Amino acid sequence: MLYDRKQNMIKGTPHQEFYDLRRANLSVPDYQMMIKEIHRRMSERDVFAARDISEQHLQGTVFDPVCQACGNDEKEAGFFFGLLVKDAVQQHPDCWYLLREERDYYRLIVQVYCRKLN
Numbered sequence: 001m002l003y004d005r006k007q008n009m010i011k012g013t014p015h016q017e018f019y020d021l022r023r024a025n026l027s028v029p030d031y032q033m034m035i036k037e038i039h040r041r042m043s044e045r046d047v048f049a050a051r052d053i054s055e056q057h058l059q060g061t062v063f064d065p066v067c068q069a070c071g072n073d074e075k076e077a078g079f080f081f082g083l084l085v086k087d088a089v090q091q092h093p094d095c096w097y098l099l100r101e102e103r104d105y106y107r108l109i110v111q112v113y114c115r116k117l118n
Contacts, residue, residue: 001092001093001094001095002086002089002096003095003098004097004098005099011090013086015083018080018083022066022069022070022076025068025070026065026066026069027065033062034062034063034066034084035087037063038085038088039092041053042088042113045115046114046115046117047112047113047115048112048113049110049112050081050082050086050110058077058081059072059074063081066080066084085113094116095115095116096115096116097113097114098112098113099112099113
């Protein structure tokens with residue numbers, strides 16, 4: 001479950017058309033395997049970003065199907081992977097908060113997730 005800072009549940013996926021096109025290129029077993037692996041890696045931390053879940057590059061790793069789904073375009077694969085991580089967080093039974101970190105000098109927006117602690 002994913003919430004914003006105001007305690008509102010976040011549903012849906014940004015860039016839905018992009019996500020759906022790339023998601024259609026993943027087999028169900030590959031998708032399920034990657035969600036399970038993301039959940040496993042999430043369990044090891046209380047704060048993370050998608051870049052913390054994956055290795056430096058996705059190609060040749062357990063997340064290689066993401067690259068294949070994006071025609072081996074590294075930039076697209078990274079963007080799709082970020083959306084896939086958000087999807088995994090939304091499916092996770094624990095409560096997580098979405099934080100947003102902007103780095104203007106890279107023109108990069110990083111989604112940071114924080115586990116809700118009791």
